[in-house]
Amino acid sequence: MIQESVKRLLHHVNNEDNHTRQFPPSIYMAPSIMRDLSPSSFNPLLVSIGPLHREDENVKAFERQKISYLINLMSRINSPQEDILDSCMQKAYSVMNEIKGCYIWTKTFTDAEIAEMMVLDACFMLEFMIEMNPLFHRNSYMGKEPQFDTIMHDLMLLENQIPLFFLDEMFQCTVMKLRSDISFKQLIKRVIVCNNLFEARLKFNNVSFGTNDHFLSLLHKCYMPPDNIKKDHTNTIIRSAIDLDRAGVKFKPSKDPTWLMGMEVKQNRFPCFFWSWNRPTLTMPVLFIQDSTEFLFRNLIAYEQSFQTQSYVTSYGFVMNMLVNTQDDVAKLEESKVLVNITGSNEEAANMINNISKNVSCVDSYYEQELEILNKYCNNYWPKHIATMRRTYFNSPWRIIALVAGIILFVLQALQTIFTIKS
Template identity: 30%
Template sequence: MSEDISDEISVRIDEKCSDLSDAWRRQSIFKFHSKLRCENEMAYEPQVVSIGPYHRGKPKLKKMEEHKVRYLNMLLLRRKESSAKKYVEAMAELQEEAKSSYADEINLSDGDFVEMLCLDGCFVIEFLRKLCQPKLYSENDPIFQMSWLISATKRDLILFENQLPFVVLQKLFDMTKLRGEEENLNDLAIRRLSSLMPGSYPGQSSHSTIPAGYKAVHLLDLMHKNFTASFSNTFRDLKHEPTKTLLQKPVIELVHIGTKFKRAIISESLLHITFKNGVVKIPPLFVDDHTESIFRNLIAYEQYMSKPFETRRYVTDYISFMDLLIDSPSDVEKLRNSDIIRHGLGNDKAVSVMFNKLSSGVSNEVPFCYDEIFVEMEKYYRCRILRAYLMQKYFHTPWSIISPLAAIVMKLKLWG
């Protein structure tokens, strides 16, 4: 191969690498791979409203397109503005930055893309405001005439594939700020959407747990950060290679033999599970029709946004831990009787099936968030076995705990 041809090819490849690397760093909104979708595709699909380009134009979502225009028109009327021109111009300026957030192909012209940013973005902002201030919506607003539609819309705004870049929402929020509206967009979204997050009970108040000024990439990122913030603060920064997770050992015996489960009375996070003196304390979880969808999107977000061996996957690990506890409806019943789980799914089997399938197609990478719990369990049961052995051998005292624990003595010796 001649030197001229080599130089030409090298230049072409270098240009391609330069273009790709810059785009890759900014991508934050993806379409899920088939392994995640196969268990429950509808968990990732919007039910009533499309936000962003991935689900735009689907027949079942077209009815809401008219409401988007109505919301923008109501916004203009409230602000005594006769045209949306300044909002269109603002979105046009953000067009390239917004496009770079999407990892998959966008089949929209530049004009259609800008129109989508304007209509979808104003709809999201106005919907969140209306949730806070009922005086902003009219009696004829069909979304606020039916509670299920409010709930379905809130759920759709959290879906990973159904996102706008947060910079778009922030710009429109700032441009349309209400007189006397002191709340920032982070707080507004968290207050109005957190009620759908796992661990929230009907009527429970929501508040932000993330640092002030946190720059989210989209609404799901914001909700994930708020959901995991207080739990993540319990971990030190990883400065070394993590240890091999105990999940790869036969820990199921440790979880089920002699372990008691109690509801954690005080806990800032659903994820904060603890073990002490043979008792696992678990914060209460309320399961409803949206729980599986929210969990699946949080897990998928972690699969796409986390760096293996560097970033903890808090929600993924929580589901893996709960899957260890729940094998059948009877396990759900035990947790329900301990007031750890409440649900509105009709029967315990539906809850057990949900947990057993949530981890399908998900990679479990180290570090595992609950390694320390299994370490403490192992220490606890080693001490109990040793005590029982000594009492029998040296004090000839009947010790009833020997029988149920004898089955795991050999395993514990092997682990040592």
């Protein structure tokens, strides 16, 4: 029994695929502890890219439509279609080991099946991006087709990716023969920038990509902090947006931030004894809450939880989870113009923000310094007691009315006492 176990383990150790990997796999199933909370955030709705969802029933119908995209792409190029497809397939076989090394496989496919799958998916993606790109004359999408948003959604899923280096190879074999003046980066740019979570523009032109990259990892790189942003161990817990507001903290949108997800606490540099003159301001990126927000956050965080990369999106999610407890917190951030809720329901937005960090670990924080400044301010005498008073007496119209009535009654009684003494 021991010998049989040793043989099985040796088989895994000596597996050819494990020795041909130059980089850790970057395309895989999301961790089950995250997937079980929201399977719909990870499953493609319409189109399967790559092998992980190839057998899903809901994507099989679109496989026929991929052929039409392939035909459209071939018809654009002034070369024999057989020659174009031959060069594509040769390229697929020449980088087969690199393609295999990008995935954690859930089913066994032959090299021929992998090559055909990759070429078809890559050509579909290229034609889709051509059709929605104003740089090309013949556009059929331009955001008007019903399938447009669904395809854009599916192209950003962690489990639904194609290696970017191979997509670039297919670009060289096809699109470059059509328009040599357009770069691969120009073609794919719109897919990335259309999936931005924030109001500020993505600095996509500064992003570089390597062998293990794909569309989701490119979006992740667009949010990368600069080198001077230091991470620290997560140990500070702050109050919600409403409680911070009661203590005197203001919220403002970031203006031209060096880091798209950056937050900064701004305070007066001189000592002040008047609470209202010394209130800090937390500047934040303007976050859009819309239909795509939850699945993008979940896929970016799942990517961070499983791949050897920095967890700055997870860190941002933890801060937002602390700031938002109820729909009142969402309303306060909306009022401060640091959050735009397109869904319309503050309660749904609050639930989404609270849920994206569930079952997720966050060891490092990129906001620890800012959180400590806010905590120190809120624990000072005046902010602490004023926040308590506002929470106790000013958190509802009836309590305000009761407080005002009590003050008026006290003043009237005091006046009555004074007049009685004088008389």
